[in-house]
Amino acid sequence: MNIFGIGTDIINIKRLEKSFKKNGKKFRNKIFTKNEIFYCENKKNTSPYYAKRFAAKEAFVKALGTGFRKNITFKDIEVYNDNFGKPSIKINRSVDNFLKKKIKNKKYKIYLSLSDDLPWAQATVIISYR
Numbered sequence: 001m002n003i004f005g006i007g008t009d010i011i012n013i014k015r016l017e018k019s020f021k022k023n024g025k026k027f028r029n030k031i032f033t034k035n036e037i038f039y040c041e042n043k044k045n046t047s048p049y050y051a052k053r054f055a056a057k058e059a060f061v062k063a064l065g066t067g068f069r070k071n072i073t074f075k076d077i078e079v080y081n082d083n084f085g086k087p088s089i090k091i092n093r094s095v096d097n098f099l100k101k102k103i104k105n106k107k108y109k110i111y112l113s114l115s116d117d118l119p120w121a122q123a124t125v126i127i128s129y130r
Helices: 013-031 034-041 046-064 093-102
Strands: 002-012 077-081 087-091 108-117 120-129
Touching: 002 013, 002 046, 013 046, 013 120, 034 046, 034 077, 046 077, 046 087, 046 093, 046 108, 046 120, 087 093, 087 108
Parallel strands: none
Antiparallel strands: 002 120, 077 087, 108 120
């Protein structure tokens, strides 16, 4: 296994709450997929869940080495949890193709770790390949 990239991001949950209050659904719908919104909205306190997903998207583009450029948007990256609660990242086809091109079509794996402790939410992403 080789490491292609590592990214980490931390966000103040209160800052994200301010963005929600200021821009409401427009902000939420620009950043998060329908599945992410459904997941977060079904939690008692939604803010930490949204914040962790925001941090995960930022950490992913850092690990990718591009930031939000090369036609990569927040909604191209989706954070989901398996049946045991383990978080993972799903990317759309264009980001998948971009990553495959960068690693010369080798198989890759995306690792994600999320954490929060009010007022902070944090995410770390590792992209590896064979």
